[in-house]
Amino acid sequence: MALKEGLRAWKRIFWRLILLAVGFSGLLLYGLPAVRYLETFIPMGTCPLSRMSLLRDNFSGLLRLWARPEVLTCTPWGAPIIWDGTFDPDTAQQEAIQQNLTIGLTVFAVGRYLEKYLARFLETAERHFMVGQRVVYYVFTERPAAVPRLPLGPGRQLRVERVSRERRWQDVSMERMRTLHAALGGRLGREADFVFCMDVDQYFSGAFGPEALADSVAQLHAWHYHWPLPMLPYERDARSAAALASGEGDFYYHGALFGGTVEAVRGLTAHCARAQEQDRVRGLEARWHDESHLNKYFWLHKPAKVLSPEFCWSLEIGRRAEIRHPRLLWAPKEYDLVRD
Secondary structure, three states: HHHHHHHEEEEEEEEHHHHHHHHHHHHHHHHHHHHHHHHHHHOOOOOOOHHHHOOEEEEOEEEHHHHHOOOOOOOOOOOOOEEOOOOOOHHHHHHHHOOEEEEEEEEEEHHHHHHHHHHHHHHHHHHHOOOOOOOEEEEEOOHHHOOOOOOOOOOOEEEEEOOOOOHHHHHHHHHHHHHHHHHOOHHHHHHHHEEEOOOOOOOOOEEEEEHOOOOOEEEEEEEEOOHHHHHHHOOOOOOOOOOOOOOOOOOOOOOOOOEEEHHHHHHHHHHHHHHHHHHHHHOOOOOOOHHHHHHHHHHHHOOOOEEOOHHHHHHEEEEEEEOOOOOOOOOOHHHHHHOO
C-alpha cells in the first residue's frame, strides 16, 4: 500500500514538472510571431443576435455590430466594443460638431520620453485625433521649455503643465493618476467635455474620431484580447487594493488609453490614486502599477464603451486579420534609453 502511494506521489510530481516545463517553454517561445499567431484560434465569443439590433451609440447612432461576425462586438453588460466597420464615422463627426464639444487629450512626457516620443505623438495627433473638433492638448512635463511648439489646426490648443520629476519611472506612471485627478478639478475640467489619457510612446496612424467618445471608455489590451480569463495578468496579491480574485475580471484593459467625460475620468483617477496610496502605506506595489488599479476600477465600474485593439495596436504582435485599420500604434520601446 505504501509503495502504491509512493508511486502515485511520484507520478503527480512528474506530471507537474512536465506541465511546468511546457508552460515555461511556451513563455519563452511566445516572442516568436508564429507561436503568438496560435492564440488567434482562441475564440473571442460573439455578441447575441438579440443585442446586435439594439445597441446604439451616443454619436454614430445604431451600431452595425453584425458587420464584424469574426470578433466580439459587445460586452456581457451591454456596452459596445468598437471595431472598424461597426460605426458610421461621418454621423459621429457631425453629431460631435452639433454638440459643440471640446475634447482634451492628456499625455505625460517626463525625462527622455519628451525628446524621444512627444513630437511625433503631437504631429500625428494633429493629423488623426478628433479632426474637425475642438481639441486641447495637455502635456505634463518637468521641462515645459523643451516642449515642441507645433503649428496647430483651427480650434486646437496646447497647454503645458509642470510636474515634478520622480526618482523611478514606476513612480512617474503611478503619480499620473493623482496628477490627472487634480488637473480635472482645475482648468482641464473647466475647458473639456470629454478627455482621453494616453501614453506618449505611441503615435496615431489612422482616424481616431468621436466614435470613441462615451461616458467612460476602456481599451482592450492588444497583447491580451484573445487570452482566456484565468491567463489575464491581473494583480493577484490579495493584499493589494488592485487585486482581483480568481474568477473576477471581464477583459484586460490597457493603461495607455482610457477616457470619458470629465466627471467619469475624475472618478477613475480618484479611485486609482487612493488605491495606490493604500498599497504604498502597506509597502506594496501592484504588478503593472497604475494599469493594475485601472483594471480593478473597470471591474467594479463597467465602462460604457470598449475600444477594440485596432484603436491601440502593437506591430510587434504581427499580422492579425481582424485588425483592419489601426488608429494608434505603439512606438518601438527603448527602455534602456528612456528609463535610466
